[in-house]
Amino acid sequence: MLFKKKHTWELPESAATxxxxxxxxxxxxxxxxxxxxxxxxxxxxxxxxxxxxxLSPSAARPNTTGAAFYPAQxxxxxxxxxRLTEERHAIGYNNFYEFGSHKSIANAAQALPVQPWTVRxxxxxxxxxxxxxxxxxxxxxxxxxxxxxxxxxxWAMAVPWTGFPMKSLVELAEPLSSAKxxxxxxxxxxxxxxxxxxxxxxxxxxxxxxxxEATNELALLATGLYGxxxxxxxxxxxxxxxxWKYGFKSxxxxxxxxxxxxxxxxxWERIQPAEYGFWANVNPEVSHPRWSQATERLLGEDxxxxxxxFNGYGEFVAHLYPDRRDRRLFM
Amino acid sequence: MLARRDGDASRQxxxxxxxxxxxxxxxxxxxxxxxxxxxxxxxxxxxxxxxLGFIIVAIGAGGYELASLAMSGRYSAIxxxxxxxxxxxxxxNLVQAVIQRFLHPALWDPLIVWLLRWPVWSLVGGxxxxxxxVHLARNR
Numbered sequence: 001m002l003f004k005k006k007h008t009w010e011l012p013e014s015a016a017t018x019x020x021x022x023x024x025x026x027x028x029x030x031x032x033x034x035x036x037x038x039x040x041x042x043x044x045x046x047x048x049x050x051x052x053x054x055l056s057p058s059a060a061r062p063n064t065t066g067a068a069f070y071p072a073q074x075x076x077x078x079x080x081x082x083r084l085t086e087e088r089h090a091i092g093y094n095n096f097y098e099f100g101s102h103k104s105i106a107n108a109a110q111a112l113p114v115q116p117w118t119v120r121x122x123x124x125x126x127x128x129x130x131x132x133x134x135x136x137x138x139x140x141x142x143x144x145x146x147x148x149x150x151x152x153x154x155w156a157m158a159v160p161w162t163g164f165p166m167k168s169l170v171e172l173a174e175p176l177s178s179a180k181x182x183x184x185x186x187x188x189x190x191x192x193x194x195x196x197x198x199x200x201x202x203x204x205x206x207x208x209x210x211x212x213e214a215t216n217e218l219a220l221l222a223t224g225l226y227g228x229x230x231x232x233x234x235x236x237x238x239x240x241x242x243x244w245k246y247g248f249k250s251x252x253x254x255x256x257x258x259x260x261x262x263x264x265x266x267x268w269e270r271i272q273p274a275e276y277g278f279w280a281n282v283n284p285e286v287s288h289p290r291w292s293q294a295t296e297r298l299l300g301e302d303x304x305x306x307x308x309x310f311n312g313y314g315e316f317v318a319h320l321y322p323d324r325r326d327r328r329l330f331m
Numbered sequence: 332m333l334a335r336r337d338g339d340a341s342r343q344x345x346x347x348x349x350x351x352x353x354x355x356x357x358x359x360x361x362x363x364x365x366x367x368x369x370x371x372x373x374x375x376x377x378x379x380x381x382x383l384g385f386i387i388v389a390i391g392a393g394g395y396e397l398a399s400l401a402m403s404g405r406y407s408a409i410x411x412x413x414x415x416x417x418x419x420x421x422x423x424n425l426v427q428a429v430i431q432r433f434l435h436p437a438l439w440d441p442l443i444v445w446l447l448r449w450p451v452w453s454l455v456g457g458x459x460x461x462x463x464x465v466h467l468a469r470n471r
Contacts, residue, residue, distance in 0.1 A: 100440060101424075102431035194440055197448065200416035200423075271420055 063114045063229045063236035065133055071227040072142040072162045078218075080146045081312065082298065082305070085157035087226045089300035094233045095151065096252060098186070098193035098205065109233035111192040112253065117237045123183075123258040126174035133237045137223060140164035140172070144227065145220060150282050150311045152246035156296040161241050162224030167215040175211065175259040183208045183264035184240060185256040201271065207240070207251040208264035208278065210320075218243055218316050221254075244313040246280040275331070281321065282311040283330035379466035385459025393452035411454055412447030 092106055099105035119136065122128040144162045170182070186205040190196035196203045213219060220241040223230055230236045235252030242249050248268055258264075268276035275289055284294045284307035295304040310317050321329050392409050400406050415423045430439045446454065 100431055100436055101428050102436045104436065194444075197440075198412060198444060199410065199448070200412040272424065 060110050061115075062110070063232055065115055065117065065229050065237040066137040066223060067229055069137050069142055070162060070224050070229065072144050072224065074144045078145045078147060080148065080158050082148070082158050083301075084146065085159055085299050090157055090159050090225070091231045091234060093155075093299055095153075095247065096233055096235070097201075098195045098203075099233075100195055106231070106233040108194070109231075112187070112189070112232050112236070113192065114232060114237045114253070117255075119238060119254060120256045121169075121173045121259075122256070123260050124176040124179035125259050126176070129173075133223065136164070136169070136238070140168045142223070144224070147220075147241060147243040148311055148313075149241075149243060149247055149250075150296060150307065152248055152276065152280070152288065152293075154288075154291060154293060154296050154307075155299055156305075156307075157299040160226055161220055161222040162227065162230075163220045163222035163241065165217060166219035166221050166240065167217065169221055169257070170211065170215050173257065173259065178261050179211060179259035181208055181210055181260050181263050182214050183256075183258040183260055184251045184254050185258070186251055186253050187255050202267060204255075205251060205267045206264060207249055207266045209242075209249075210263075211259075212320055213242075213317075216317055216320065218313055244281060244310040244317045246276075246282060248276060249280050277328055277331045279321075279329045279331070281317075281330050282307060283309050285309075286327050286330035288331070375466050375469055378462050382459045382462030382464075382466060385455045385462065387459075389452040389456030389459060392450070392455065396450070396452065408450035409452075410448050411451055412444075414451055415447065 093103045094105055094109070095103070096105050096109055099108040117133045118130050119133060120128075120130050141164055142162055143164070144160050146158065146160050148156060148158050150156045175182075184207050187193070188196065188204040190203075195201075209219070222235070222239050222241045223237060225231060225234050230239065232253075235250075238254050239252040240250045240254065249266075263278065266276075266278060269278050282293070287293055293307055296307050297304050308314075318324075323329070396406065396409060412423070427439055427443075430443065
């Protein structure tokens with residue numbers, strides 16, 4: 001007699017899951033998975049706005065450093081050949097790589113805590129020191145200047161900066177005779193500036209000048225814009241303004257000045273030396289490798305105007321660069 | 332009559348509309364010789380080769396990280412962004428600018444930055460395992 005012994009895995013036909021139920025279950029699981037992924041995405045990608053969770057709530061306040069010092073005495077020495085750019089354009093169209101490579105970084109920049117803010121002066125100086133920006137505002141002569149600003153990306157604006165001559169900071173620092181350059185450095189705070197999470201870039205942002213450039217009367221350390229403390233997206237609480245050079249030389253939110261005997265390598269020079277050099281003086285005849293520098297687009301206006309050598313400030317700075325045939329001075 | 336002319340794929344097979352019915356056996360045997368089927372087979376091999384290549388790169392990157400850890404006592408991952416930066420910083424910079432300025436800032440940061448911050452061994456290794464698995468599943 002034949003006895004059929006069932007295997008444990010054998011099921012009667014009636015116990016098999018009908019095909020439509022099986023397919024529905026797969027659809028259900030796929031749906032659950034997809035929903036989970038969608039719900040988890042903000043947390044995974046940091047879209048939930050917790051990027052600044054490590055910062056104090058006061059970080060998001062607007063910059064009010066030294067508000068009592070504004071408006072400052074206006075200087076008539078620097079005149080414009082064009083209309084002032086409307087404030088909304090100057091504070092709404094910004095390059096600040098620490099917050100992204102696009103122009104609408106104004107909101108993101110509000111995460112930067114700027115009060116208190118100290119500046120370190122060190123290197124080849126008589127007495128290395130750390131100063132609070134409010135102290136600097138009390139000690140150094142503030143004035144308002146109207147400057148043209150030319151970005152290497154061929155756009156331009158004209159704005160009223162408030163600040164003090166960089167020369168007065170150099171005098172305060174008392175550099176040794178061996179100091180030939182000054183290196184400047186921006187903050188390093190990736191929890192506030194998400195661009196710095198891209199660890200492959202050589203953060204913090206650095207820039208450099210010769211001492212002759214730093215003590216030129218045009219070189220301004222700005223703390224204000226449009227008659228009030230400078231907005232965070234424009235480089236609060238302390239930034240450099242060099243109107244005869246492309247904008248990337250005007251380093252923002254400075255925390256350190258180091259006087260050195262050797263020429264420093266700047267942030268962009270380290271990344272792409274063929275496109276962004278150390279000197280970066282404005283010259284319409286020396287094109288960027290990927291675009292012409294002959295003209296510039298005025299922010300807030302639908303027109304382009306011819307670019308001028310040294311951005312029109314040759315009478316102040318041309319003597320610093322006797323060999324104008326050296327193209328390296330203009331890139 | 333079934334006409335077959337090697338080297339001319341568009342004319343290899345007559346269709347039933349030509350007045351001749353194709354038997355199932357004829358279709359089955361002919362389909363084995365259809366060019367796309369052979370091409371699919373070759374693609375499958377490439378998938379496996381690329382997958383294995385990725386796995387080797389991942390093992391190399393992981394090994395480098397372990398060696399660094401052993402020497403310095405500090406773990407430091409080699410990220411995809413660092414590799415891209417080292418290979419061609421110009422294209423990295425350009426792609427970031429194009430995406431953030433002309434598509435959407437959030438597409439780069441946080442999405443692509445999130446990917447670029449992954450250790451190479453995990454991302455490349457994961458892709459390699461996926462490709463190899465796909466190849467094995469297809470040929471099972």
